Amino acid sequence: MKPKKVTQPYLWKLFFVTFFVAGFLSLFFSANANAPLELKRTLHPLPEQSKPIKESSQQDAPNEIWQEHVVKIRKNGSLGLALNSLNISSRTTRTITRLKNGHLLTNLRSGDELKIWVNKHDELQKILYPKSQTLSYELIKTEDGYHIHEKREPVEIRTETASGTIKGSFYIAAKKAGLSARSIMNLSDMFAWDVDFSRELQKGDTFKVIYETKYLKGKYIGDGNILAAQITSNNQKQTHNAFIVREGNKVIGYYDENGKNLKKAFLRSPVDYVRITSKYNPKRFHPVLKRTRPHRGVDYGGPRGTPIRTTGDGKIIFRGWGNGYGRYIKIKHAGKYTTLYAHLSKFGKFKKGSYVKQGDVIGYMGKTGRVTGVHLHYEFLVNNKHVDPLKVKFPDAEPLDKKYQAEFKKSASFLLTQLERLDSHTNIARSFE
Numbered sequence: 001m002k003p004k005k006v007t008q009p010y011l012w013k014l015f016f017v018t019f020f021v022a023g024f025l026s027l028f029f030s031a032n033a034n035a036p037l038e039l040k041r042t043l044h045p046l047p048e049q050s051k052p053i054k055e056s057s058q059q060d061a062p063n064e065i066w067q068e069h070v071v072k073i074r075k076n077g078s079l080g081l082a083l084n085s086l087n088i089s090s091r092t093t094r095t096i097t098r099l100k101n102g103h104l105l106t107n108l109r110s111g112d113e114l115k116i117w118v119n120k121h122d123e124l125q126k127i128l129y130p131k132s133q134t135l136s137y138e139l140i141k142t143e144d145g146y147h148i149h150e151k152r153e154p155v156e157i158r159t160e161t162a163s164g165t166i167k168g169s170f171y172i173a174a175k176k177a178g179l180s181a182r183s184i185m186n187l188s189d190m191f192a193w194d195v196d197f198s199r200e201l202q203k204g205d206t207f208k209v210i211y212e213t214k215y216l217k218g219k220y221i222g223d224g225n226i227l228a229a230q231i232t233s234n235n236q237k238q239t240h241n242a243f244i245v246r247e248g249n250k251v252i253g254y255y256d257e258n259g260k261n262l263k264k265a266f267l268r269s270p271v272d273y274v275r276i277t278s279k280y281n282p283k284r285f286h287p288v289l290k291r292t293r294p295h296r297g298v299d300y301g302g303p304r305g306t307p308i309r310t311t312g313d314g315k316i317i318f319r320g321w322g323n324g325y326g327r328y329i330k331i332k333h334a335g336k337y338t339t340l341y342a343h344l345s346k347f348g349k350f351k352k353g354s355y356v357k358q359g360d361v362i363g364y365m366g367k368t369g370r371v372t373g374v375h376l377h378y379e380f381l382v383n384n385k386h387v388d389p390l391k392v393k394f395p396d397a398e399p400l401d402k403k404y405q406a407e408f409k410k411s412a413s414f415l416l417t418q419l420e421r422l423d424s425h426t427n428i429a430r431s432f433e
């Protein structure tokens, strides 16, 4: 088909307009290329932290005439007292206190050490406050006053492996293989829904772990995330795999080789260290009422104040007092599930109507209500009917989000190959390549 003649003038016009606009734009941009640097800066503002701050005082008074002091914070000490000990005016302390991030330098603990620099007029020039091995706060003086900013030491992450065979306890074998107590805890947390580490792991069962370690200036400072793990249970009859999924630094979760979440929608128990004092029993004789009264929950013992966690994501639908229950909380979860936590000494920060995430602390163990001693009474309801929380089959937690699936397939199959190459019969941790 031939183009209609009538369109031709428009095409010409379009040609001229394009030419004109292009020419104009190129002129505009070439002019901009010679524009002063300030313009470029406003177009691409630098992030706050990397903004070069001119240390004016350092220029006016060169470094060598600053005096460096190390001040140790004593019991009931404060920034004010520390500065005062160097004859720095209390006005300076007030100025720092009023800074928007002044709390970074005023929240001091006894034993903290501040490096403080003053000039010959006893004027504060700089403070360095090492908060941890990797983080310090630095106060500097600039043309427009004092500024506090964070300084982070770059931490080197290495990948290492550990493997072993259980002879006595899993803990001993894992320690021997080079895993830290924290990593051992993380492992048992990851597999908490599938494996009972104290009962199901037996002599001869094996474990293999690929994990991260953190180094600061070449020195080991601790374990990082577990990337992948494989354990066998029930005399090596069952194999359990776990692979990490993360986004940046945030761990999304652990999944098995098929992308199934290792977590369930509910925790096994609402307290960390489990001591069950009374089980679910529809025909229990009640010790206080002295008559048969069903026990429609599980009791957990522990010291007063033991943190109580919500076993699943949900919404607090009741937070208050009930006869018998004392201080209690009821949480509605997705689908047909409700949980109840009673006899609390006090509530956590979540109010009625709040949404809570699995593991959030909602209250603390106590002995309010009709009880003989400190414990948590925990109920689990399905369609508003009580079930035994120790026997109910929990629904699966959310499967892996679609957006992670392609990447996960690749990384999990790579890590699985690496795990299978590890020899669990040599208890030596080796560097991982």
Ligand SMILES: [Zn+2]
Pocket (backbone or CB within 6 Å): 278, 295, 297, 298, 299, 376, 377, 378
């Ligand atoms: Zn109870």
